Amino acid sequence: xxxxxxxxxxxxxxxxxxxxxxxxxxxxxxxxxxxxxxxxxxxxxxxxxxxxxxxxxxxxxxxxxxxxxxxxxxxxxxxxxxxxxxxxxxxxxxxxxxxxxxxxxxxxxxxxxxxxxxxxxxxxxxxxxxxxxxxxxxxxxxxxxxxxxxxxxxxxxxxxxxxxxxxxxxxxxxxxxxxxxxxxxxxxxxxxxxxxxxxxxxxxxxxxxxxxxxxxxxxxxxxxxxxxxxxxxxxxxxxxxxxxxxxxxxxxxxxxxxxxxxxxxxxxxxxxxxxxxxxxxxxxxxxxxx
Amino acid sequence: xxxxxxxxxxxxxxxxxxxxxxxxxxxxxxxxxxxxxxxxxxxxxxxxxxxxxxxxxxxxxxxxxxxxxxxxxxxxxxxxxxxxxxxxxxxxxxxxxxxxxxxxxxxxxxxxxxxxxxxxxxxxxxxxxxxxxxxxxxxxxxxxxxxxxxxxxxxxxxxxxxxxxxxxxxxxxxxxxxxxxxxxxxxxxxxxxxxxxxxxxxxxxxxxxxxxxxxxxxxxxxxxxxxxxxxxxxxxxxxxxxxxxxx
Amino acid sequence: xxxxxxxxxxxxxxxxxxxxxxxxxxxxxxxxxxxxxxxxxxxxxxxxxxxxxxxxxxxxxxxxxxxxxxxxxxxxxxxxxxxxxxxxxxxxxxxxxxxxxxxxxxxxxxxxxxxxxxxxxxxxxxxxxxxxxxxxxxxxxxxxxxxxxxxxxxxxxxxxxxxxxxxxxxxxxxxxxxxxxxxxxxxxxxxxxxxxxxxxxxxxxxxxxxxxxxxxxxxxxxxxxxxxxxxxxxxxxxxxxxxxxxxxxxxxxxxxxxxxxxxxxxxxxxxxxxxxxxxxxxxxxxxxxxxxxxxxxxxxxxxxxxxxxxxxx
Numbered sequence: 001x002x003x004x005x006x007x008x009x010x011x012x013x014x015x016x017x018x019x020x021x022x023x024x025x026x027x028x029x030x031x032x033x034x035x036x037x038x039x040x041x042x043x044x045x046x047x048x049x050x051x052x053x054x055x056x057x058x059x060x061x062x063x064x065x066x067x068x069x070x071x072x073x074x075x076x077x078x079x080x081x082x083x084x085x086x087x088x089x090x091x092x093x094x095x096x097x098x099x100x101x102x103x104x105x106x107x108x109x110x111x112x113x114x115x116x117x118x119x120x121x122x123x124x125x126x127x128x129x130x131x132x133x134x135x136x137x138x139x140x141x142x143x144x145x146x147x148x149x150x151x152x153x154x155x156x157x158x159x160x161x162x163x164x165x166x167x168x169x170x171x172x173x174x175x176x177x178x179x180x181x182x183x184x185x186x187x188x189x190x191x192x193x194x195x196x197x198x199x200x201x202x203x204x205x206x207x208x209x210x211x212x213x214x215x216x217x218x219x220x221x222x223x224x225x226x227x228x229x230x231x232x233x234x235x236x237x238x239x240x241x242x243x244x245x246x247x248x249x250x251x252x253x254x255x256x257x258x259x260x261x262x263x264x265x266x267x268x269x270x271x272x273x274x275x276x277x278x279x280x281x282x283x284x285x286x287x288x289x290x
Numbered sequence: 291x292x293x294x295x296x297x298x299x300x301x302x303x304x305x306x307x308x309x310x311x312x313x314x315x316x317x318x319x320x321x322x323x324x325x326x327x328x329x330x331x332x333x334x335x336x337x338x339x340x341x342x343x344x345x346x347x348x349x350x351x352x353x354x355x356x357x358x359x360x361x362x363x364x365x366x367x368x369x370x371x372x373x374x375x376x377x378x379x380x381x382x383x384x385x386x387x388x389x390x391x392x393x394x395x396x397x398x399x400x401x402x403x404x405x406x407x408x409x410x411x412x413x414x415x416x417x418x419x420x421x422x423x424x425x426x427x428x429x430x431x432x433x434x435x436x437x438x439x440x441x442x443x444x445x446x447x448x449x450x451x452x453x454x455x456x457x458x459x460x461x462x463x464x465x466x467x468x469x470x471x472x473x474x475x476x477x478x479x480x481x482x483x484x485x486x487x488x489x490x491x492x493x494x495x496x497x498x499x500x501x502x503x504x505x506x507x508x509x510x511x512x513x514x515x516x517x518x519x520x521x522x523x524x525x526x527x528x529x530x531x532x533x534x535x536x537x
Numbered sequence: 538x539x540x541x542x543x544x545x546x547x548x549x550x551x552x553x554x555x556x557x558x559x560x561x562x563x564x565x566x567x568x569x570x571x572x573x574x575x576x577x578x579x580x581x582x583x584x585x586x587x588x589x590x591x592x593x594x595x596x597x598x599x600x601x602x603x604x605x606x607x608x609x610x611x612x613x614x615x616x617x618x619x620x621x622x623x624x625x626x627x628x629x630x631x632x633x634x635x636x637x638x639x640x641x642x643x644x645x646x647x648x649x650x651x652x653x654x655x656x657x658x659x660x661x662x663x664x665x666x667x668x669x670x671x672x673x674x675x676x677x678x679x680x681x682x683x684x685x686x687x688x689x690x691x692x693x694x695x696x697x698x699x700x701x702x703x704x705x706x707x708x709x710x711x712x713x714x715x716x717x718x719x720x721x722x723x724x725x726x727x728x729x730x731x732x733x734x735x736x737x738x739x740x741x742x743x744x745x746x747x748x749x750x751x752x753x754x755x756x757x758x759x760x761x762x763x764x765x766x767x768x769x770x771x772x773x774x775x776x777x778x779x780x781x782x783x784x785x786x787x788x789x790x791x792x793x794x795x796x797x798x799x800x801x802x803x804x805x806x807x808x809x810x811x812x813x814x815x816x817x818x819x820x821x822x823x824x825x826x827x828x829x830x831x832x833x834x835x836x837x838x839x840x841x842x843x844x845x846x847x848x849x850x
Contacts, residue, residue, distance in 0.1 A: 037646050088824055093384070095591035095718055096827050098646055102593055103779055103823030106772055107816040114812030225768050229657050232650040236643075266665045273658030280651060281639045342726060368728040382719035393716045396709050398728025403709075452728060 009258050015147050017254020018154035019212045021247045024231040024238075025161060026205030028246050031235065032178035033198035035097075036086055039105040041206050042228035043112035048074055048207030049219030050116060053127040063129050064153070067211045071204050078203025081108070082196040109224055116221035128218040150212055157208060162243065174198055233276040295320035295456055295487045296341070301350035301360075303336055303511075310336045311347070311511045318456065323478070323488040325502030325519075327495075329531060332508040334491045335377055338458050341489075342374050343367040355455070371400040371455035375445035375462055377491075381433035387444055388429045391416045391451045398452035416451065423447045423477060439470055446477065450486075457481065459490040463497045475501055499523065507531070555692055564684050568756075569801060571684070574691035575753060576797045578745045580777035580789035581698045585705060585742040587775060588783035590735065591718030596636075596652030597774050599659050600743040602765040604629040604750025609676040609760060610669065622751045629747025630740050637736040644721065653771070660766035675761030678754060687756035691749070695790075698745045702786055705741065714738055718784075769812075772819075780822045782829030787840070791830050 027041045052066045085108060089100045120127070135144055165171040176184040177194045185191050213219050234253055238245025253272045261268025294317035303311040311333045318324050326334050339345045341352055343364035352360040359367055373394070382390050395416060396403050420426045423443040428436060433444060442462060449457055459478070463471050475497055482488050492498040498505060499519040507515040507522060509531040515522055522528055583597040608625035616624070636655065643651050663670045670676055705711045713734045716724035725731045754760050764770075773796070774789075781792020796818065803814050822829070830836055 031646070035646070037650055085820065085824065089827075092827055094645070095593070098649065099587070099593050099775070099779055099783065100823040100827050102595070102649065102772075103776055103819050106776075107819030107821075107823060110769065110816030110819065111813045114810055114816065117812070118810055226657065229650075229654055229768075233654050236647060236651060236654075267661075270658065270661035270665060273654050273661060276651065276654050277639065277658060280643065344722075344726075363730075364722075364725045365728045365730045368726060374726060376723075380720055380723045382716055382723065384719055385715060389712065389715070393712055393724065393729065394727040397713060397724075397730075448727065 005262070009262055010255070011144070011147055011151070013255030013258030014251055015151050015154070015216065015254070016258055017251035018151060018158070019209050019216065019250075020230065020234055020254055021250025022154055022157060022212070023206050023209035023227070024234040024246050024250055025158070025243070026202035026209075027228070027231045028235045028238075029174065029178075029198050029205070030202040033174055034082070034086060034195045036089075036101045037098075037105065037232070038199070038202070039102065039225070039228055040081070040109040040112060041202070041231060042224035042226070043109045043116075044074065044077065044203045045206040045210035045213065045227060046116060046219055046221060046224045047112060047210070049210035049214040050120065050127060050221075052211050053129055053214050053219060056129050057127075063131070063211055063215055067208055070207055070211070074204045074207035075200040079196045079200040081203070082199035086195070086199070087192070109228070113221050113224055120221055126218040126220045127214060129215045131215055147216070150216060154212065157205075158247065161205070165243070170197065174201075230272050233272045237276055237279050293320055294318055295355060296489075297351075297353040298337070298341070299351040299353065301337070301340060301347045301352065303333070303340060303345060303347050309511055311340075313350070314508065314511070314513050315350075316506045316513060316516055318487060318489055319504065320455075320487050321482075321485055322503040323482050323490065323501050325498040325505045326489065326491045326508060327493070327498055327505060327522075328508035331510075333511040334508055335460060336511075337508070338374065338460055338489075338491065341367075341458060342372060365397070368398040368452055369400060369402055371453070372458065373398060373449040373452040373454040373456075374458035375442075375449055375460055377460040377464075379438070379441040379445050381436070381441055381444050381448075383434035384432060386430055386432055387420065387425060387436070387447075388416055390433050390444060391419060391447050394448045394451035400453045400455065419447050419450050422450070422480075424473075439466065442466070442474070446481075450481065454486060456487045456489060459488060459492075461491055461493060463492055463494050471497060567684050567688050571688045571691045571756065573794060573797050574688075574695045575749055576773065576777060576793040577790050578691070578694050578698050578749050579774040580781070580793040581695075581702055582742045582745045583774040584778045584783055584789045585702060585714075586738050588778055588785070588788070589702075589705065589711060589714040589718065590738050592641075592735070593649045593775065594652050594739075594742070595649050595771060595775065596640075596655040597742065597746065598766065598771040599636075599655055600629045600633060600746035601750040601753070602659060602663070603632045604747035605754045605760050605765050606663065606670055606676065606750075607747075608751030609678055609754045612678050612755070613676075618755065622748060622755075625751035626744060626747040629743045629750065633740045633743035634736060637739045638732075641732065641735045641739075656766055656768065656771045660762050663762045663766065670762075673762060675759055675764075676754070677759050680758045683756050687752055690752050694745055694749055694752070699786070699790070701741065701745070706786060710734065710737065769815075776819050776822065778829075780818075780826070780829055782831030785829070785831050788829050788831045795830065 023041070023045055027038060030036065030038050030041070048070055052063050052070060055061050055066055056063050085104050086101065089097050089104065092100060131146055165175055173184065173189045173194055174197070176187070176189055177191055181191060184194075210219060213223075230253065234246060234249040237252070238247075238249035253275065256271040256275060257268045260271050296318040297315075298318075299315050301311055301314045302309070314333070314337065326337070328334055336345070340347050340360065343359070343362050343366070346361040350360065351358045354370060354372065357370075359370065359372075362370075382393065392412070395412060417426060417429065420429055423446050425440060425443045425447055428440060433441070436444060445462070462478075463474055466474060471494065478488060478490075478501060490498070490501070502519055505517065505519050505522045506513060507525070507528050514527045514531060515525045517525070579597065579601060583594060586592050586594045587597070604625045607628040608621050611621040611624055612618070640648060640651055640655070664673050666672070705714070713724065713729045716727075716729055717731060717734065721731055750765070774793075777792040777796050778789040779792065780796055781790065782788025799818065800811075800815065803811055807814065826833070831840060
């Protein structure tokens with residue numbers, strides 16, 4: 001393999017994986033805290049991507065600055081989503097709650113996709129932000145500096161999330177609820193509120209990933225569910241509740257897609273799901289599952 | 291003493307580095323009631339879970355009726371003739387009392403379910419068991435509507451429906467009022483008189499000492515004493531363990 | 538002790554009447570009915586695993602897809618209708634047996650999401666294995682007007698899937714499925730060989746979607762990955778079963794009928810935002826009707842009077 005191609009594929013793969021991991025963290029956080037598989041997760045990503053694209057297109061604002069502006073909105077959206085659609089299911093029996101949550105989040109996903117589709121008729125379907133930064137040349141290797149900037153941002157966000165979980169009261173409360181809901185409740189954690197907050201934070205992570213997607217590749221109304229599924233694969237692979245597992249799962253899938261996609265474009269998107277089934281066969285609790 | 295129905299031999303169990311049981315050995319004589327006591331965290335429930343097939347021990351054997359059953363699947367162990375109740379009751383909440391018992395009878399019966407058993411015969415047997423544990427009038431109720439005492443009775447009924455040779459009772463009496471305790475003790479004696487061997491974990495000393503023919507004491511995952519109840523009550527190591535735990 | 542199953546008699550009566558339909562209706566209506574039957578079969582067979590056993594199988598549609606593709610490939614090889622249908626069904630069952638082991642090592646939500654991932658995986662495989670499946674161009678079979686025959690076969694499938702569910706509910710297997718739904722660990726402790734029982738349930742639930750898949754290809758002469766694996770299609774049986782009432786014999790039938798007819802009406806009446814309307818219905822069911830239509834006051838009373846009481850969810 002050519003060194004340049006190798007480095008390019010690795011950078012692309014890791015960046016892709018980092019963005020996957022970011023959104024997958026959000027989904028994992030929501031699932032860990034509330035026990036709900038949020039099938040609308042990818043739709044929030046899609047919505048944020050489209051909003052940022054629209055603001056960039058109409059007002060010419062920098063998408064990374066917009067990321068900061070969109071975050072509080074995303075938090076509010078996630079928070080309200082939990083309060084209106086998820087909280088009412090809390091008292092149901094486990095298997096009923098699971099099925100109800102699937103219906104509610106899926107129905108919401110269908111609505112969001114359809115509305116986005118309706119609103120974006122006419123113009124080109126796949127929206128993308130074109131940002132140009134000069135390419136760095138190191139010897140024989142060309143380094144796309146936009147990707148490096150994005151990678152730095154993704155890394156910073158992941159570290160920030162990690163610090164948040166380890167060192168703030170809210171973060172610790174989130175972890176406590178993830179590990180033992182009843183125990184946390186007995187220790188004075190307001191589990192009801194934590195649920196909504198987890199949805200809020202998770203949605204911010206999805207929205208952030210949406211901004212990266214719209215800059216790095218493209219966003220269109222129908223990307224939501226397939227992405228959600230891919231994040232689910234990453235979470236299951238990594239082992240539910242494992243921070244490291246999600247990060248590694250994201251990078252494995254990102255690299256896999258990047259490398260396989262280069263040589264066999266048609267099979268790139270299959271990698272995630274093949275890996276998922278393979279890992280389930282070998283380690284049903286995921287790479288880092290307990 | 292009669293011949294042992296079950297022999298626990300050198301059973302050791304670790305949970306991610308923490309030793310829950312270490313080299314525990316004792317015999318359960320056939321037709322008797324054996325009590326297991328010990329402070330919280332002594333490894334009593336872990337031991338039950340190993341016997342019932344939930345966990346595979348890291349080391350050691352569980353010989354039941356001459357066969358090593360350690361590591362067999364729970365459903366297979368149930369059909370060999372070991373059945374259990376849970377420390378916190380676990381009925382099938384959405385099913386009727388009758389159906390709760392029916393699962394055990396149709397699937398868990400010792401030696402496997404008979405190829406041909408008439409429907410009427412099954413019904414009669416289930417009602418008989420329910421009457422025996424004073425739950426006959428609740429047969430058609432959903433298990434989730436039962437009060438705690440009735441749930442405990444259902445646990446016993448479900449366990450009996452498998453025609454067990456050995457019954458594992460995990461803190462069945464804990465939480466009952468004195469009157470209910472006496473009644474449950476009477477039920478357990480009646481079960482034992484039917485020839486069913488009983489292994490019970492209990493914290494209520496009066497009940498263990500009153501019921502058991504033999505008592506095994508666990509402390510920090512090790513067996514520190516075993517013998518008849520009167521001797522155990524005087525054993526310095528046992529007194530030390532309990533006082534140590536409470537002071 | 539049980540009352541006579543008046544509803545089943547009613548159903549039998551309806552089924553006796555339905556074969557008369559072809560003479561009285563035109564092809565379009567016949568096709569609508571055939572697709573209605575298809576949905577009923579998918580929802581009712583989904584419920585063997587999803588409702589009775591409590592494993593929300595979001596990958597149920599893969600059985601249909603395997604049946605549809607297997608039939609198309611075999612039919613193109615020159616096999617007759619009956620043989621191709623039989624083999625397609627057997628392949629769907631074999632597929633269910635194959636995935637049963639790895640997927641049932643997972644429980645609850647983990648199982649559901651892995652099963653959902655399976656739909657995506659199968660879609661990718663079908664798209665990429667172009668030599669076998671025709672890839673995204675789809676798979677064609679020799680055309681023919683098979684509307685009436687397909688109608689009868691689909692009707693037969695509805696009767697068969699109802700009979701199967703009814704039998705399962707009344708046997709030891711049904712009891713084991715409910716026990717697994719309530720508490721799988723306890724079920725195992727009391728002798729239920731859970732691994733085997735779950736595999737049996739999955740295989741039973743794969744028979745009729747497999748058969749229906751073959752029938753689908755046969756009647757519309759053309760399939761492509763989007764048609765049989767679409768994520769929305771994958772979720773429809775789940776939504777239908779829940780809407781009607783999961784875990785109750787007539788529930789999925791009712792839900793499938795209601796939702797399918799509603800969709801048909803929406804498609805013909807409204808010009809846009811079909812997905813939104815479907816989504817609103819689905820969210821509404823999840824939020825307000827966890828027990829489904831059969832457990833709503835008046836419906837539940839009617840069913841009880843007919844001797845088919847709906848259990849609480």
